[in-house]
Amino acid sequence: MSIQTLSTGRRAKDLTVRCLVYLAFAVAVIPLVSVIYLVIKNGMARFDFDFLYRSMKNIGPRDAGGGAYHAILGTLQQVGLASLMSVPIGILTAIYLVEYGGKGRLANAIRFFVDVMTGIPSVVAGLFILAFWVLFLDLNYSGFAGALALSVLMMPTVVRSAEEMLKLVPDDLREASYALGVPKWRTIVKVVLPTALTGIVTGVMLAVARVTGETAPLLLTVFFTDSINANPFTNAQMGLPLFVFDQAGRPNDTAIDRAWAGALTLILIVMLLNLVARLIAYWRSPARGR
Amino acid sequence: MAKQIQVSGLDAYYGAHKAIADISMTIEPRSVTAFIGPSGCGKSTFLRTLNRMHEVIPGARVEGKVMLDSDDLYGPGVDPVSVRRTIGMVFQRPNPFPTMSIYENVAAGLRLNGRISKSKTDEVVEQSLRGANLWNEVKDRLNKPGAGLSGGQQQRLCIARCIAVKPQVLLMDEPCSALDPISTLAIEDLITELKDEFTIVIVTHNMQQAARVSDRTAFFNLAAQGQPGRLVEMDETSAMFTNPSEKATEDYITGRFG
Numbered sequence: 387m388s389i390q391t392l393s394t395g396r397r398a399k400d401l402t403v404r405c406l407v408y409l410a411f412a413v414a415v416i417p418l419v420s421v422i423y424l425v426i427k428n429g430m431a432r433f434d435f436d437f438l439y440r441s442m443k444n445i446g447p448r449d450a451g452g453g454a455y456h457a458i459l460g461t462l463q464q465v466g467l468a469s470l471m472s473v474p475i476g477i478l479t480a481i482y483l484v485e486y487g488g489k490g491r492l493a494n495a496i497r498f499f500v501d502v503m504t505g506i507p508s509v510v511a512g513l514f515i516l517a518f519w520v521l522f523l524d525l526n527y528s529g530f531a532g533a534l535a536l537s538v539l540m541m542p543t544v545v546r547s548a549e550e551m552l553k554l555v556p557d558d559l560r561e562a563s564y565a566l567g568v569p570k571w572r573t574i575v576k577v578v579l580p581t582a583l584t585g586i587v588t589g590v591m592l593a594v595a596r597v598t599g600e601t602a603p604l605l606l607t608v609f610f611t612d613s614i615n616a617n618p619f620t621n622a623q624m625g626l627p628l629f630v631f632d633q634a635g636r637p638n639d640t641a642i643d644r645a646w647a648g649a650l651t652l653i654l655i656v657m658l659l660n661l662v663a664r665l666i667a668y669w670r671s672p673a674r675g676r
Numbered sequence: 677m678a679k680q681i682q683v684s685g686l687d688a689y690y691g692a693h694k695a696i697a698d699i700s701m702t703i704e705p706r707s708v709t710a711f712i713g714p715s716g717c718g719k720s721t722f723l724r725t726l727n728r729m730h731e732v733i734p735g736a737r738v739e740g741k742v743m744l745d746s747d748d749l750y751g752p753g754v755d756p757v758s759v760r761r762t763i764g765m766v767f768q769r770p771n772p773f774p775t776m777s778i779y780e781n782v783a784a785g786l787r788l789n790g791r792i793s794k795s796k797t798d799e800v801v802e803q804s805l806r807g808a809n810l811w812n813e814v815k816d817r818l819n820k821p822g823a824g825l826s827g828g829q830q831q832r833l834c835i836a837r838c839i840a841v842k843p844q845v846l847l848m849d850e851p852c853s854a855l856d857p858i859s860t861l862a863i864e865d866l867i868t869e870l871k872d873e874f875t876i877v878i879v880t881h882n883m884q885q886a887a888r889v890s891d892r893t894a895f896f897n898l899a900a901q902g903q904p905g906r907l908v909e910m911d912e913t914s915a916m917f918t919n920p921s922e923k924a925t926e927d928y929i930t931g932r933f934g
């Protein structure tokens with residue numbers, strides 16, 4: 387056998403596949419870039435002081451001006467409350483599944499239900515809270531009811547991603563810790579969780595980003611308002627997705643501009659949260675060597 | 677400080693599988709005891725029964741008696757966590773905590789077990805790193821991650837982490853098998869120094885290593901494939917390597933099998 391030059395056939399194949407891969411990449415990126423471009427281009431028109439600090443109270447259907455302060459406040463409170471409920475419960479569930487449940491029957495049942503929950507359409511989560519909170523318990527529409535619906539959507543994502551991350555922590559480290567005479571719970575808190583932290587934070591951020599843009603469950607649970615309601619526990623609130631939905635459905639240009647600005651704000655909030663989470667993970671990461 | 681271990685009639689199981697059977701021996705304080713024997717004969721399993729690490733594996737259990745001086749390690753009501761604080765363990769693969777710096781790794785056992793002052797921690801960290809012959813190499817970078825050290829340094833870091841909690845006994849499971857010859861030598865020297873203070877048990881596949889570092893040697897073997905591992909004989913290392921009383925020991929030591 388002698389060493390041969392690269393044959394034309396293989397060169398052609400290489401070129402074709404290479405082109406296909408680049409093409410697929412371009413196709414995937416086009417919608418992303420165009421969405422961001424459009425939202426920025428159309429959103430800048432009304433992305434101003436008024437928009438960020440005023441509500442829609444006393445703004446007539448044809449008036450210009452007005453803002454989304456009430457919606458931004460509502461979204462931050464609803465997503466914040468939803469995270470406060472679902473992140474601890476989700477992470478604790480994942481800890482149970484990985485560190486205590488193992489392959490037991492209870493753990494497998496939990497895994498099954500979490501998987502089923504992952505597939506719940508967001509409207510159904512909203513309907514569930516509507517039926518349970520508003521109709522059955524006879525409580526009011528409120529930001530908190532919305533947060534409950536969002537946490538139903540967040541929890542399975544948090545559990546699943548945290549479980550995967552905890553499973554990646556090598557048993558060597560747990561054993562090393564036990565062998566130092568560290569009890570199991572301290573091993574989990576001080577060794578296992580810090581090792582998996584970066585991944586868990588990423589998973590939580592994905593869950594947050596997912597629910598921040600949810601409209602349907604909010605429609606059924608926080609209802610709707612044009613004025614500022616800073617108390618998420620009583621009466622209707624607003625949310626940014628609802629705001630965008632509402633404004634985009636109106637016929638005049640001033641409302642459409644507000645809808646775009648609302649969409650831009652929503653994207654910025656998610657990006658900002660992502661950035662903060664990444665910074666936290668970075669500060670805590672060992673590779674920096676503090 | 678160092679204490680004697682006395683094992684009698686010990687069996688260990690993984691689920692239904694009996695890995696070792698009927699092991700009895702005495703491990704003397706302030707000496708190095710080496711465990712040798714072919715792969716799979718249960719050396720690691722036996723070592724892990726000595727500080728109750730065996731039961732960490734789901735389904736694993738132990739029958740028999742292990743006495744540390746006058747304390748029964750498997751007695752009713754004994755807290756396995758306190759047993760592990762008294763009998764430390766170094767693993768085959770160096771396993772420093774990846775999220776912690778060198779300093780934090782050594783301090784881990786102290787800190788994870790409760791509050792301790794900064795100055796006291798500083799003192800113990802320096803003492804332990806000196807004890808593990810690592811201080812001079814790392815004293816300028818105590819805040820760098822422990823995972824950034826070389827394999828041999830990581831293993832000495834693990835030894836430092838282990839002796840920082842001041843155990844009575846040190847168990848080492850093939851501590852040099854993942855290391856280069858220079859690092860191996862460093863660890864062997866360290867073992868010789870540490871035996872003044874601790875009772876040391878070391879599992880090794882390397883006959884020269886057993887001969888170099890140990891005072892007493894125990895030879896384990898399987899009676900047959902699928903059978904549990906047994907202790908064949910145990911004696912002064914010099915006696916074991918010059919005239920073992922069992923044929924199997926002689927065959928193993930001279931390299932005729934295993």
Ligand SMILES: Nc1ncnc2c1ncn2[C@@H]1O[C@H](COP(=O)(O)OP(=O)(O)O)[C@@H](O)[C@H]1O
Binds near residue numbers: 713720722
């Ligand atoms: N985690 C485990 N689960 C089930 N069986 C195991 C486990 N670890 C070891 N064993 C079995 O126990 C026996 C002894 O293994 P081990 O103690 O690792 O031997 P050695 O350290 O002498 O090579 C082997 O038959 C092995 O297959």
Ligand SMILES: [Mg+2]
Binds near residue numbers: 721
């Ligand atoms: Mg082994």
